[in-house]
Each structure stands twice: as C-alpha cells, then as structure tokens.
Amino acid sequence: MNQKERFGIALVGCGIVGGGTARLLTEDQNFLQERTGLPLVLKYIVERDYSNARALGIKEDLFEEDYNKVLADPEIKLVVELIGGLTIAKKMMTKALEAGKHVVTANKALLAHYGPELFALARKHNVCIGFEASCGGGIPIIKALTDGLLANRIEALFGIVNGTCNHILTEMTEKGQSYKNALKSAQAAGLAEADPTLDVTGMDSAHKITIMGSLAYSEKISLETVPVQGIDTVDLYDIKTGQELGYIMKLLAIAQKTDKGLALSVAPAFLHKNHPLARISGAFNAVSVYGHAVGHTMYMGRGAGSSPTASAVVADIIAIALGVTPQAFKTLTFWPDLTADAVQLPQGELESRFYLRFMVQDRQGTIARISTILSKHSISITSMLQQEGETDSIPLVMTTHLAKSGNVQEALKEIASLEEVENKPVSLRIVEEYPESVS
Amino acid sequence: MNQKERFGIALVGCGIVGGGTARLLTEDQNFLQERTGLPLVLKYIVERDYSNARALGIKEDLFEEDYNKVLADPEIKLVVELIGGLTIAKKMMTKALEAGKHVVTANKALLAHYGPELFALARKHNVCIGFEASCGGGIPIIKALTDGLLANRIEALFGIVNGTCNHILTEMTEKGQSYKNALKSAQAAGLAEADPTLDVTGMDSAHKITIMGSLAYSEKISLETVPVQGIDTVDLYDIKTGQELGYIMKLLAIAQKTDKGLALSVAPAFLHKNHPLARISGAFNAVSVYGHAVGHTMYMGRGAGSSPTASAVVADIIAIALGVTPQAFKTLTFWPDLTADAVQLPQGELESRFYLRFMVQDRQGTIARISTILSKHSISITSMLQQEGETDSIPLVMTTHLAKSGNVQEALKEIASLEEVENKPVSLRIVEEYPESVS
Numbered sequence: 117m118n119q120k121e122r123f124g125i126a127l128v129g130c131g132i133v134g135g136g137t138a139r140l141l142t143e144d145q146n147f148l149q150e151r152t153g154l155p156l157v158l159k160y161i162v163e164r165d166y167s168n169a170r171a172l173g174i175k176e177d178l179f180e181e182d183y184n185k186v187l188a189d190p191e192i193k194l195v196v197e198l199i200g201g202l203t204i205a206k207k208m209m210t211k212a213l214e215a216g217k218h219v220v221t222a223n224k225a226l227l228a229h230y231g232p233e234l235f236a237l238a239r240k241h242n243v244c245i246g247f248e249a250s251c252g253g254g255i256p257i258i259k260a261l262t263d264g265l266l267a268n269r270i271e272a273l274f275g276i277v278n279g280t281c282n283h284i285l286t287e288m289t290e291k292g293q294s295y296k297n298a299l300k301s302a303q304a305a306g307l308a309e310a311d312p313t314l315d316v317t318g319m320d321s322a323h324k325i326t327i328m329g330s331l332a333y334s335e336k337i338s339l340e341t342v343p344v345q346g347i348d349t350v351d352l353y354d355i356k357t358g359q360e361l362g363y364i365m366k367l368l369a370i371a372q373k374t375d376k377g378l379a380l381s382v383a384p385a386f387l388h389k390n391h392p393l394a395r396i397s398g399a400f401n402a403v404s405v406y407g408h409a410v411g412h413t414m415y416m417g418r419g420a421g422s423s424p425t426a427s428a429v430v431a432d433i434i435a436i437a438l439g440v441t442p443q444a445f446k447t448l449t450f451w452p453d454l455t456a457d458a459v460q461l462p463q464g465e466l467e468s469r470f471y472l473r474f475m476v477q478d479r480q481g482t483i484a485r486i487s488t489i490l491s492k493h494s495i496s497i498t499s500m501l502q503q504e505g506e507t508d509s510i511p512l513v514m515t516t517h518l519a520k521s522g523n524v525q526e527a528l529k530e531i532a533s534l535e536e537v538e539n540k541p542v543s544l545r546i547v548e549e550y551p552e553s554v555s
Numbered sequence: 556m557n558q559k560e561r562f563g564i565a566l567v568g569c570g571i572v573g574g575g576t577a578r579l580l581t582e583d584q585n586f587l588q589e590r591t592g593l594p595l596v597l598k599y600i601v602e603r604d605y606s607n608a609r610a611l612g613i614k615e616d617l618f619e620e621d622y623n624k625v626l627a628d629p630e631i632k633l634v635v636e637l638i639g640g641l642t643i644a645k646k647m648m649t650k651a652l653e654a655g656k657h658v659v660t661a662n663k664a665l666l667a668h669y670g671p672e673l674f675a676l677a678r679k680h681n682v683c684i685g686f687e688a689s690c691g692g693g694i695p696i697i698k699a700l701t702d703g704l705l706a707n708r709i710e711a712l713f714g715i716v717n718g719t720c721n722h723i724l725t726e727m728t729e730k731g732q733s734y735k736n737a738l739k740s741a742q743a744a745g746l747a748e749a750d751p752t753l754d755v756t757g758m759d760s761a762h763k764i765t766i767m768g769s770l771a772y773s774e775k776i777s778l779e780t781v782p783v784q785g786i787d788t789v790d791l792y793d794i795k796t797g798q799e800l801g802y803i804m805k806l807l808a809i810a811q812k813t814d815k816g817l818a819l820s821v822a823p824a825f826l827h828k829n830h831p832l833a834r835i836s837g838a839f840n841a842v843s844v845y846g847h848a849v850g851h852t853m854y855m856g857r858g859a860g861s862s863p864t865a866s867a868v869v870a871d872i873i874a875i876a877l878g879v880t881p882q883a884f885k886t887l888t889f890w891p892d893l894t895a896d897a898v899q900l901p902q903g904e905l906e907s908r909f910y911l912r913f914m915v916q917d918r919q920g921t922i923a924r925i926s927t928i929l930s931k932h933s934i935s936i937t938s939m940l941q942q943e944g945e946t947d948s949i950p951l952v953m954t955t956h957l958a959k960s961g962n963v964q965e966a967l968k969e970i971a972s973l974e975e976v977e978n979k980p981v982s983l984r985i986v987e988e989y990p991e992s993v994s
Contacts (some may be wrong), residue, residue, distance in 0.1 A: 153887060259698060263873075264870050265866070267866045392834075392855070413855060429949050430848075431705050
C-alpha cells in the first residue's frame with residue numbers, strides 16, 4: 117500500500133471489545149505507526165449507545181450514527197464489526213463487504229453460522245475477513261492454523277476456549293463451590309454475561325471449534341453437526357470424585373482426525389492432572405494442536421476481556437493494512453467458502469475412555485449385574501469406586517478402558533433400566549494425552 | 556505470484572533439519588499444493604555429504620554440488636540454508652541474497668551474530684529472510700512476535716528455548732541424576748550434540764533471546780551484551796534443595812522491559828512449581844510473552860528435532876512464496892537492520908529474588924555474620940535452611956526478597972572472604988510469575 121495514504125478504519129460497536137479496540141487505536145496510534153510503519157486511523161465509531169465510549173474518554177468527533185455515510189467514505193478501507201449477535205451484525209457486515217471494505221470481527225456465532233456465505237461475499241468483492249479475535253481472545257491461534265502450522269497435516273485439536281466455563285470449573289474444582297455459586301462468582305468477576313446460556317451450554321465453544329476445525333482440516337464443518345454438551349449439568353460430586361482418581365474436569369472442544377472421518381465434540385471431560393491442558397485455569401484459554409511434522413504445540417492466553425481481545429482485533433487490522441491477509445485469502449485454499457463438507461466419524465464410533473457413575477440401591481449382586489452388561493458391550497473396567505453411603509442410594513463410579521461411545525450409550529441405557537439403578541447414569545469422557553507422531 | 560509459475564527451492568545442507576525439510580517438501584508436495592495453492596518445488600539439494608539424504612530415500616536427481624549453477628537458475632526463488640555454523644553458512648547465505656534469492660534459515664548463531672548485516676543485504680537486493688525455525692523449533696513464536704502480538708508493547712519475554720538443557724535439567728530434577736549422566740542420556744536420546752558446548756553454556760539460548768528480543772522491543776540487541784550463564788556449572792544439590800523449597804530449576808532466556816532499559820539474561824533460575832513455565836519438561840520449549848494489551852500468552856512445542864524444525868522451515872517457505880513475508884519485511888519497521896541499539900538496564904540494577912547457598916564451617920555466629928553482611932547491602936531474607944552435616948562443611952541456604960543483583964554480588968564477595976566460608980557462594984535468581992497489566 118501507499119504509505120502516505122491513510123488507512124481509515126470504522127468501528128461498529130463500542131462495548132467491551134469495541135471499547136478496548138478504540139482505546140488501542142487512539143491511545144497507541146503513534147506507537148502502532150512507529151512499530152508497523154502503517155498509518156492506521158480510526159475515523160468513525162458507529163454505535164446506538166455511546167455511553168461506554170464516553171466513559172472511556174473516546175473523542176466524540178469519532179461518533180457517527182450514519183453507517184451509510186461511513187461506507188461511502190473512500191478513505192474507509194476496513195470495518196470492525198464488534199456488535200455481536202447474528203441479525204444486525206450480519207446486515208452490517210454484509211453491507212461493509214458489498215461496499216468493498218475489509219472486515220475484522222470477533223463474532224464467532226456469526227462466522228460459525230454463516231462463515232462460508234460471508235467469506236464468499238468477501239471474495240466476490242475482492243476484500244477479506246479477519247477473525248483472529250473470534251477464537252481464543254488474544255491468543256494468535258487462527259494465525260497459527262493459517263500460517264505457522266501450514267506445513268502440517270493436523271491430527272488433533274483440543275481447546276479450552278471458553279473462559280467463563282473454565283473459570284466456573286476451576287472454582288468448583290479448587291474451592292469445591294457449587295455450579296450455581298461458581299457461576300455467580302464468574303458474573304461478579306465480569307467473566308460471565310447476565311445471560312450465560314451461550315457459554316455454559318457449550319454453544320460458544322461449538323462456534324469456535326467449527327471455525328478452527330474448518331481451517332485446520334480444510335473441511336467445512338457445519339455447526340449443527342457438532343455434538344454439544346455444556347457444563348450446566350455438571351455435578352460437583354463428579355468433579356470431586358474425578359479429582360480423587362487423579363483427573364481434572366475441563367470443557368473441551370475437540371476436532372480429531374480418525375481413519376473414518378473427523379471426530380468433533382464439545383463436552384466436559386476428564387484430563388489426567390498431568391495433562392498439559394489440565395493446568396489451564398481460571399479465565400485462561402489454551403489450544404493444543406498436533407501436527408504430523410511439528411508434534412504437539414500449545415497456545416495459551418486470555419480468551420476474553422477488553423484489551424486481550426482488542427489485541428487480536430488490532431493484529432488483524434495490521435495484517436490487512438499490510439496486505440498480507442488479503443494475499444493469504446486470495447491464494448490459500450482452506451477458507452470455508454472453498455472447501456467441501458467435512459466427512460465426520462459416525463458419533464457412536466468414537467473410541468474413548470469413560471468415567472461412569474451410577475446411583476444404585478445397596479443390593480447384593482448390583483456390581484455383578486452392571487459389570488456383566490458393560491462386558492457384554494465390550495466395555496472393560498479399569499477402576500471402580502464405591503463409597504459407603506448414609507442413604508439408600510449410593511454412587512458407584514467406574515472408569516473404563518477405550519470403548520466405543522455407541523457401546524457405552526447402549527450399555528448405559530440397559531443399566532438404567534435395572535431396578536436398583538436410580539437417576540440417569542453419568543458418563544464423561546476421559547481424554548488422554550494425544551500421542552505425537554513426530555519423527 | 557503467478558500460480559502457474561513454479562516456485563523453485565534449493566536446499567543447502569541435508570542433515571537433521573535439512574533431511575526433515577527435504578522429506579516434507581517431497582513426500583508432502585501434493586498435500587502442500589492442495590493446502591496452499593502454491594506450486595512449491597524442491598529442485599536442488601546442495602551438500603558435501605549426501606549419505607543422510609540417501610538414507611532418507613531422497614531422489615538423487617535433486618543432488619547438485621555446483622552452488623553457482625543453482626543460483627544461476629532463474630526458477631530458484633528461495634534458498635534454504637541449513638548447514639549451520641558461522642563461516643560457510645554466511646558465505647552461502649550472502650551469495651544467495653546477492654543473487655536475488657529469498658533465504659530461509661534455522662541458523663540462530665548466524666542471525667545473532669550477523670543479523671543486521673544480513674537483513675540489510677536482503678533489503679538491498681529486494682528479497683527477505685525467513686527465520687521462524689531459528690527460535691523454538693516448530694513453535695511459531697517469530698510469527699507471534701512479528702504478527703499476532705503486533706498491537707502490543709511487549710513488557711517481558713521468558714523462554715525455555717534449549718531442549719538439550721531442558722532435558723538435562725528435567726532428568727536431574729525428576730530422577731536425581733548427576734549433570735554428567737543427564738548429559739549422557741541427552742546425547743543417547745539424540746537431543747545433545749557430541750560437542751554440547753553451545754547448548755550447555757547457554758550460548759544457544761543467548762542467540763535466541765538476541766533474535767526474539769530485538770523483534771519484540773524494536774531495539775537491536777547485540778549478542779555480546781547479553782549476560783550468559785549455562786547449566787554446566789549447576790550442582791544437583793541446589794536443584795534438590797530448591798525443589799524442597801517448592802522451586803524447579805530451568806534455563807531461562809529473559810528479555811524484560813524496565814524503566815531504565817531492557818534487562819537481558821540467560822541463566823539457570825528457580826521458578827515456583829506452579830509457575831506456567833515450571834511444567835515445561837524434557838525436550839519441549841516454551842516462550843511466555845507479556846503484552847500491555849494481551850497480557851500473558853504462552854507458546855509451547857518441540858524446540859528441536861528433524862520434523863518439528865522442518866515444520867517451521869516449510870511454513871517460512873510458504874509465507875515467502877505467498878508474498879506475505881516479503882511484504883512484512885518491506886513495510887514493518889522492527890527488523891534488526893532498521894532499529895537503534897537497545898538501551899539496556901545496567902547489570903547490577905536488576906531487581907530479583909535470589910536463592911543463595913554458602914558452604915560454611917559449623918562455627919558459632921556464622922549465620923549472624925552472613926546475615927549482617929546481607930542486611931548491610933539491603934538484602935532481606937525470606938527463608939533459611941541449614942541441614943545438619945556429617946562433615947565440617949555444611950550448606951547454608953537462604954532465599955531473599957527482591958534485591959538488586961549488584962548488591963547481591965557485592966555481598967557475596969564480602970561473605971566469600973569470611974574465614975568460615977568455603978568455596979564460592981552460589982546465587983541463582985528466583986523468577987516469580989510476571990504480573991499482567993491487562994485491562
């Protein structure tokens with residue numbers, strides 16, 4: 117680009133991340149110019165409510181309510197979409213792309229639902245979309261997948277990609293808090309929304325694995341095909357019992373290559389306490405990526421928050437102003453508008469170890485009956501724990517060797533129908549450290 | 556680039572990393588073409604000894620001894636320098652740049668010694684140098700510093716960047732092995748060179764902190780100004796005693812911003828066992844980078860080895876063929892041929908906690924005399940450990956609050972001159988978790 121020409125930026129949405137972005141672009145404008153040589157200029161902020169922008173001391177002459185005027189300004193090369201949600205955000209992004217503006221966004225929901233359509237639209241108008249901030253907050257994980265690890269066939273990707281859930285699980289694990297109280301503490305710490313549904317149901321993690329998995333494997337993943345389980349049904353008893361057995365519970369987003377297709381999932385799972393991801397605690401995120409050449413690499417950082425996410429937004433702005441993202445978008449072939457639908461492993465075919473818990477009445481022969489059913493479905497047990505109970509109903513906990521998840525589900529159905537078994541049995545994956553294949 | 560035009564690559568050096576690179580570029584040629592859309596072609600391998608290439612099954616028609624012929628081939632756009640060392644490598648790289656070829660290298664020694672000169676030469680000939688593989692093996696840490704974290708003022712960088720040393724320290728810590736035996740085991744595992752001097756003296760880590768630090772801070776660091784201490788003088792006794800106090804020893808490369816300039820060092824140091832870097836064990840490397848916006852980010856992976864390092868080499872080749880590295884090299888301003896000399900914190904000014912060990916004869920008043928000297932130099936003690944000894948000479952271990960390293964060195968000199976103090980006192984930094992400044 118011509119270095120004397122200003123690179124005009126319009127920011128749509130000035131909430132938590134938008135505010136952080138506005139601050140970085142204005143307070144650090146000279147620093148950014150010195151460090152990059154690029155004349156980045158935040159020219160407009162489009163918002164319905166400027167109270168946050170005012171509170172941050174953003175200059176009022178940036179405020180502009182007329183989005184059409186912004187898009188008509190030829191100096192605006194790039195629109196940053198940070199309003200979130202699906203409806204208005206999609207309209208605003210579509211208009212920007214149609215006006216020939218590059219777009220940078222942190223909106224994982226939008227990209228997980230409409231990524232291929234939006235990427236195709238960008239391509240049609242010869243612009244591109246930067247979305248580093250959509251996954252893992254400030255961690256440059258999209259860059260790693262689309263650049264640093266490009267020489268690799270990715271074999272597996274495991275992510276702790278929701279800070280709210282990780283904070284809640286950490287509180288429950290380390291302080292023995294109930295789910296309810298841990299959620300309240302996350303809300304008090306500004307880590308969870310007033311309506312935390314997207315986070316705690318695992319949907320937010322599903323959005324992110326859809327985006328990351330599509331890039332990692334050059335296969336288009338459809339959000340609705342990802343099996344999703346949240347942490348909202350997790351019982352403190354299982355966290356504590358898992359801990360006694362040496363495991364830590366994390367909400368894991370997984371995209372793993374198998375001979376029969378991609379195995380995708382979002383679910384709470386147990387990791388051995390020495391597993392590298394077991395130690396990622398609180399609001400931190402981490403993504404482990406295994407490549408056929410590089411082996412295990414891991415990326416850790418703050419997965420949310422104003423300035424960490426803004427760090428990723430501004431990195432995207434720089435890469436677009438520099439011309440490198442447009443070039444990558446034009447030439448590389450793994451963008452989700454260009455790839456075929458992912459071939460997925462049929463869900464019951466996934467092999468994993470499992471933690472199982474049954475609530476049983478203390479009768480003679482119960483363990484034998486349960487073990488027999490498990491054995492009939494080719495499930496073998498590695499450990500068993502039955503504590504003495506004060507009530508009639510006693511928890512019986514088992515961990516298994518590798519078993520097909522379909523077999524486990526069938527066995528559990530059968531066990532649930534036993535007379536002495538109360539409630540629905542609990543099953544949680546035990547995810548072992550993925551074996552590297554490096555040479 | 557024109558996508559029909561082949562992007563010809565010449566590989567100079569076909570040892571461990573060169574062999575891995577040749578395999579990736581040949582065995583995975585179709586995969587790379589599919590994944591990137593780039594027609595990368597390995598056309599020549601220049602080596603004096605082709606035995607490794609032959610053992611790997613590389614096709615002999617790639618072997619070419621005449622480097623001038625290679626450079627004269629207009630289809631060759633890029634030369635990969637993987638012979639290592641300073642003399643021949645520098646000549647070969649210089650010739651490639653002068654012939655208008657881009658260069659990719661894993662040669663940290665060369666870049667740490669002659670980086671500014673080589674970058675300037677590349678710039679003069681309108682080509683660029685890719686060096687992701689020079690630091691942290693397969694970890695895309697150079698990309699993080701020159702791209703993903705660009706919006707940040709970097710505040711601190713802590714790296715475990717030598718797999719040989721980390722393997723040796725891990726063996727000593729976990730298995731109580733002597734330094735000598737741990738070194739032998741590293742050599743047996745192919746993790747240490749027959750001559751491990753560059754690794755165990757810390758020089759290799761110094762090369763890497765010179766390269767990473769110059770980029771992180773946009774200030775040119777001169778290798779000879781980095782204080783370097785290796786692991787070759789580490790005593791198993793201190794590792795064990797540190798462990799009893801809750802600390803793990805790591806060889807840390809540090810570049811930290813202070814009010815008075817950059818604090819650079821390579822030295823064995825103690826980390827609390829819960830410090831994120833304390834858990835990086837064996838041959839793994841990790842780099843923690845703290846930015847003013849992003850907070851703490853950490854990058855982990857294999858720091859050496861054939862295919863992990865080749866992964867970084869091929870990522871660099873892709874980024875150059877794609878045109879993105881040339882663009883970044885032209886526009887961004889932090890390359891070491893463009894920046895001013897780093898302003899460094901005077902060495903004695905560094906504030907840190909310390910682990911101190913004195914070998915003393917068991918006399919009355921010794922602790923008082925030592926404590927008095929420390930106190931006189933404004934050093935206060937946080938813990939003390941004196942074990943009963945079977946010999947006359949007893950180890951006395953102390954940990955300190957934050958103290959100026961210059962004061963510590965002066966105090967130690969004075970203490971060493973006490974009659975009852977034998978040997979040279981041992982002092983090791985205790986590096987605490989760096990406080991994030993994110994908002």
